Amino acid sequence: MTRFTFDAPTVIRIKRDGGALPDVAIDWVIDAYTHGRVADEQMSALLMAIFLRGMTDAEIARWTAAMVDSGARLDFTDLRRDGKPLALVDKHSTGGVGDKITIPLVPVVMACGGAVPQAAGRGLGHTGGTLDKLEAIPGFSAELTIDRIREQLCDIGAAVFAAGELAPADRKIYALRDITATTESLPLIASSVMSKKIAEGTRALVLDCKVGSGAFLKTEAESRELARTMVRLGTAHGLRTRALLTDMSTPLGRAVGNAVEVAESLEVLAGGGPDDVVELTLALAHEMLDAAGLDGVDPADTLRDGTAMDRFRALVAAQGGDLSRPLPVGRCRETVTAPESGVVQDIDALAVGMAVWRLGAGRSAPGEQVQFGAGLHIHRRPGEPVTAGEPVLTLYTDIPERFEAAVAELDGAIRIGHTAAPPRPLVIDRIV
Template identity: 40%
Template sequence: RGLGHTGGTIDKLEAIKGFSCELTTRQFIDAVNKIGVVIVGQTGNLVPADKKIYALRDVTATVDSIPLIAASIMSKKLAVANKGLVLDVKVGSGAFMKNLEDARELARLMVKIGKQAGRKVTAVLSNMDEPLGEMIGNAVEVIEAIDTLRNHGPEGFTSLIKTLAAEALALGSGLSRNEAEKKVAEVLANGRAYAKFLEMVKFQGGDVSMIEDYSKLPAAKQIDKLKADRDGYISHINCEEIGLAAMMLGAGRETKDSVIDMGVGLKLVKHVGDKIAKGDVLAELYLNPNLDNSRAINRLRQAIVLSDSRIVAQKLILDIVS
């Protein structure tokens, strides 16, 4: 579930009518055995001690402790009877780990814990100093995922998906990384990846017609554009601020009791390093006209920083630790 600037995968998938991430243990096992993929939410009996320890970390100012973060993450990963594990460790303004040095330390520690438990573990460090892909919201991110599985998603997003999938395939099959990358590209190109997503949606109770025709997904009642007020180059996009702006539009939760509007959100049209002329569209906004969206739009504008000199965007995959 999402909270604050973070979006929740389960929330996004629930934009698909009928889709449920609350499966019984039997249903979970059946999904893995029959179709090979499943997405479920954590139940109360998966590592119950972690919640208690996290509460202690909160009141003892140790939430940022890297060894305790590693223990919290890996306790849940190792509770599942897997043989291999690929971790996507985010780094930057939109991530918990703000710098590469700390992210590497966390990655090395998690890989070490996994190996001590007899598991094969790889950690991919990916850049979150600007949002991944173009869409930010719920239904709009489902659309972006569908486009990517149909092999015409955003270039950066697709490259990360290919890297993570190839690492997982290499771990589980014994293929070389090169061979695994070719196999992943092949299943995206021939439609098998998209067909597998349809299978998963159907198994988990979702309305498959919404995937086949995503105009049936929840949509915003109003579309607006955020335009540049000067010439320049995009030097920085603050991920956390973008996430908070999306939350204020209704796409996320300010508190655990907040109700999400599945149709609202935004599409980033420009990215770090792009040259901008005054009046260029920086983002498309998907709005609920019944809300006062002015504060959210102003926050979004402040999050996209322009400078007079060209900035070279950071690469997306920063490191792979295994």
């Protein structure tokens, strides 16, 4: 049997020069990096080479499988509720600005009879992370044991948890991508998402693939290819997988940050909230229920009758959170006003995401603590009238020195005209 010996410079060189990495090279580098035999500097170089040179479908599939194999793979097929197997289903977004959809969506699906094992992530680049948002709730913990996850799935229908030992290679690579400008890579996005979802033990998966300035992949063609790639990866590993392409040219809702997005999610669960957040929550809920084989329940009813809110309260309480305590808000604030009167035509999602990152809601170094109270509120959304000098955005942070850089990111981000721009559909396409 032929033996292969690799070292980090050799693997980097293959990809740097445009070659396809052999399966054995991928297996070696993922294992070696997971166990500390490849340095962060070397993996950073390889990630940049992948970012610039890309990967074949075969490389992406092997890279994903190697990351799944780097840790445990959960199995919930033995779990029962009322004598029946759990209807296990999950959702993942490729990342957007103001994308708090997981927070109202999970309890909606819970209230409809689904069971959601959600291995969630932290913020990446200019996009926020579900765990950072939920941990803004006083006492909430995403550090759950496998026994606790199993118990919650049976008792209340969901667990939102840090990946932990699931795909530990991805956990390290994810943190490195966040600080090395390698987030916007189709192969790295696809393998990161799917390695965690394959390992987490769900049976069905719905993907929310973002399109537009606030997405990692800016064009519809790129996002469509990402969706197709992830659907193929999921199907190959036995997951019923489908995807929605959704618009991310404008921030979702009126709140962007950590605690401010939790507050807006609570508005949705109370039967209110911004129309776009409600629309996307229900669109994804319909897809999740269908993928899980659950029918006969209208997810909109769970927002009207309060059952989704009840499920969210149960989930938060099970994970140590206390919704009776106030959510944090940055102690310093600054307002951005309209330079002229008219109608807001556009708000650039990327600029808003970068501004919130500058305010402290995201990270610039691995393991850095985010500000839960940093963020912003959007007072006038596209299509709404505004008067010169009227507040358009309010920014929050605990560190006033951050305002200058955040406001600079917003220069030119708000476009005002005489008439409203034609509305863009929120859901662009469905891929199965």
